Amino acid sequence: MSNELVTEVSAEALSHKLAHARSLPWFRALYPRILEVQELADLNRLPVLAVEDESGGGLFTALGEASHRAPGGGLTLTSGGSTGNRKQISHSWAFNAAIVPLGARMFGATDERPEVAINCLTAGEMQGAFQYASAIVRHIGARLLPAGSQMGVQRVAELIQTHKADALICTPSFAAALFNHERVGAVQLCSLKWLYYIGEPCSKTLRDQLARDWPMLNIRSLGYSSTETGPIGFQCAHLEHGSYHLHADAMLLEVVDPLTLQAVAEEETGEFLLTPLLPDHVPLLRYRIGDRGRILRTVTKCACGSSMPVLTLEGRVETSIKLGGALITQSQVLHVLRQLLPQLHATDVQVQIERQPEGARIRLVLAEDILTADTQSVIEDALQVEGQASALLRLPGLLGLEVKRLARQEFETTLAGKTPFFVTFEQTPAPS
Template identity: 35%
Template sequence: MSRTTHRAGPDLAADLDALPAAEIAALRTANFARTVAAARSIEAVNARYPGLADVYTPDDLRALPILTPAALAAGSPPRSAEFVLGPSGGLVLRSSGTSGEAKTMFHSWEFKQQVDALGARGLRALLPDPPRRIADCMFPGGLNGAFLFVLGLAENLGALAFPLGSTTPVAETAAAIAAHDIDTIIAGPAYGTELITETPAEQLRSLRHFLYLGEAIGAERERLVTEALPGVSVRSIAYSTNETGPIGYQCTHQSGGTHHLHDDVMIVEVVDQETGDPVPPGTEGELLVTPLKDTGMALFRYRIGDRGRIETTPCPCGSSAQVLTLLGRAGESMTVDVWTTSADQLLATLRPFGVSDVTQCQLQVLWDFPQYTVRVLLAPSVPDAPSAEALLREAKAQWQLHTILTSRRCAEITVERAPLGSFAQNERGKVPTLYQRF
């Protein structure tokens, strides 16, 4: 039996977890060579990466500069074609902008096939008994790729797909689950949590798996789901972005933010956020991602906007694929008027009040020009909401946040415990830690 999948584009391991480390490394090196050759063959792309002439193996990647979200946005269509490898046909997507300015991505049909195959391969590793009936409740439209990603992996699995989307009222989705004995829902954490916690458990008796995508679910939402529907498994379907496609997947031994890497077609570097220098294995740092492909768009050392570490202890499943643990966003920030604060500053301010994770809080800045109101929402698991005065005292150590809270434009500050379902969501159903409405 072939140990790789023969198709257009890079060679994929049919079962990555069955390969020894040396064979995975050889496959990655061969796919990297194809990626570099394709980039060199296009004059505009080769010019975009002037150091590419000295890059031959994955170890040479550090000869190239880090690709920032702003640089990718500036060089993406329709502004420029400096990253485009071709061919002309394919899928046009746009990132949500959570790692910077929104970026338009040209993904070839060949790369879409690679993305779909990786999604299905990862799901087989997570669920040896794969889903047979899948409710696709990701955001449909808006040049977002997640909805199509779920349909593609369902096709690769031979499953029956129900393209409901996240704009369908949860009551209608629950009715479809009950009527068709759907066993798996794939959704953003906010939509999936709302569905399961607001639907009688009897109506969801066929549901075995809630697989989430797009952001971390957090301990609070996972607790609410498992309390509302005991026995349902809550797992990450993939670590994936619109820019790169699937980066990682979970096996049966993993949960939360821990994933195996698709090591045959993905290179992940962990670097110091300030210097860009590599950090030792097991050390936290910022993630740079290089997807291996020879069509679509060439991304070398892309700053994905996440923090994490490569684990040094092998996974109990026995796979030689590297293990990555995600540790949150790298500097999630928001500018209010002229002052920029971050999720880290908010968490540091709220930690003395029992907040241990960014998924337990949300800072809302609601404008009614020329002033704004600040609302700080805390999850029900937080013991008690501090007063606005107590919040301001703790915020003094976080100068930018404190300035926003004490600005002459700030008309009012409220701090309240609220159901997670009342936290503001963006247009794609994600729940940002920092939210601003104009």
């Protein structure tokens, strides 16, 4: 698809999206300025939408409720609220049908066609990726083993061996647990040719280890996507990890300064705001996904034949992180801790994530002047049984939680001298 055609298609789709939004009385009541938005240049007149917005998530909740009431049915994805505020949304069946060919774009015209794929993503609740991955496998004509993430890695390894599965679809956390399990080895996994990951970034540590120990395994992202928006970008065989072709005919992506929410200069790094262009029950406009990166518009045509712009992911905004395929926000962490320490402030806490080949460990660092030595073990024990914290620790690839007291000056800082809420450490795997 040429750049001119992509621009034409996206402009027409945005026009339909805005017209749909203006036609809905309940949407006009929530977003009165939608009447002023006629084209792309007007879009920044609308507020930014997020699961946890200035209205306490009220806008997103209203959109979710409206999507449930819409005629024609659809796929409802809902969280139990165990790792944060409940969120839910229903996508129309037309939307769900449209996202599958977008997801299959990653295969393009290449000969890369798995014959037997095992789907080890989490099924249920907000994990729409399980259905999405299964539909892509069907679209390309492969055979599917819908194992899920809760089956257990040894049973998954048995299925791979029995069915000679050549493709594994899972989160990087699940892959780390599978390939590093002491009772799983080359005999069970030797048929695998491709690892397709989704749900969180695949760390360089894990990629290096798999490249060293499993040199015949090709590692690629299944796509850049979110449950709320659908597919955002696809990674062809010619792009590096963290880079994707933007589905520019189906997704409008703004890159803004995370503080001012104003557009950054071309090719500069900023926070992503997403406006899906596919028809759906509700118009999701300027959705704040929590990722930051940039769009490389100087890439005119990729070796795969696509002329879609290339976006590069450069991490999360400081207030959120992905673990085990789940999104963890600063406000979620503080909500849990304030049940135990009501006067706690964000500056009193740092969440340190130590990523290892077999998974990730969480170190919850609290300033020693607000946490006494006597209460440290009490807090640690309480977090093992508290609903949100224990749900987090049950996620695939999470190895444990430690509470630590430190002087404030010993918190980890950035090169710029700032103290981030989330810090990630990569552990270099030992040579075999």
